[in-house]
Amino acid sequence: MRGFGPGYMSGSLGRFRHAFCTGALLVAVLISAGIAGAQAPAERLALPGTDEAVPGAGPINRKDWFAVTWQEHRSEWARRRDFDRGAVVFVGDSITEGWKDLAEAFGGVKVANRGISGDTTRGVLLRLKEDVLALTPSSIVLLIGTNDLELGGTPEIAASNLRSILAAVEQDEAKTPVILCEVMPSSASMNRPARAIKAMNALYRAAAAGDPRITVLDTWTLFADADGDAPAALFPDLLHPNADGYAKWAAALRPIFARLGLMRTTGARGTP
DSSP states (O other): OOOOOHHHHHHHHHHHHHHHHHHHHHHHHHHHHHHHHHHHHHHHHSOOSSSTTOSSOSOOOOOHHHHHHHHHHHHHHHHTHHHHTTOEEEEESHHHHTOTTHHHHTTTOOEEEEEOTTOOHHHHHHHHHHHTGGGOOSEEEEEOOHHHHHTTOOHHHHHHHHHHHHHHHHHHOTTOOEEEEOOOOOOGGGTOOHHHHHHHHHHHHHHHTTOTTEEEEOTTTTTOOTTSSOOTTTOTTSSSOOHHHHHHHHHHHHHHHHHTTGGGOOOOOSOO
8 A cells, every 4th residue: 555645745734724714715705794794784774974875855864863863763663674564654754753652543553653753855765665665555644844944955845855755655656545744833933934834735735636646634734823833732842743733633644544444454463
């Protein structure tokens, strides 16, 4: 039997080292890919650092707290996406986010709250696909625009973003009914004067005109006082409804839900 010489051992060791290094490199690549894959959703759900790649026009909320709130909310919603599928999705800003008893207000209706405090029409347009359309909603209740005014936006730009939102819904979920709530009254002291809100709502109605999928709910007249501002009895801070304000909003929505057949919608209860 022929023995194994030093050359063989040297070659074997070299081949072993090569295989080991190749394997280590492969593991490193796989781990790196796994980390990148894990980071991708978080990066995708974060508020973009600049407005450059953001669709639409007008203001995006750039306050430090908003970026944190935006990512926290959207990450939680991504986790419970399957649980909320098929719900009536309420999307908007702090007025929507603050509706804490939303499910109780519409007993028997599966609902999902996708409101983010401080959001704008451009923000909703940016997150619409993942936060709303990915749920295959049975209907969408949209209230957005008041923060556009506070952040220096115009009614015309807000209405342009709204048209893009409605077009995106039609393209992705053509049969999904949309309940478009007019921007609620506030106050000039909150940088939301009645004349600007009325102008925005007129443009909103024009954007929705002739579209049978869209029901416009006049949530401005529903609440406005004689001066066109928010009544303190229902909006203590002249911006956000109190419990009585939310109850009045719910009462205005229920007949629309019934007409659309949404009151029969049921869904799972419990914690996802």
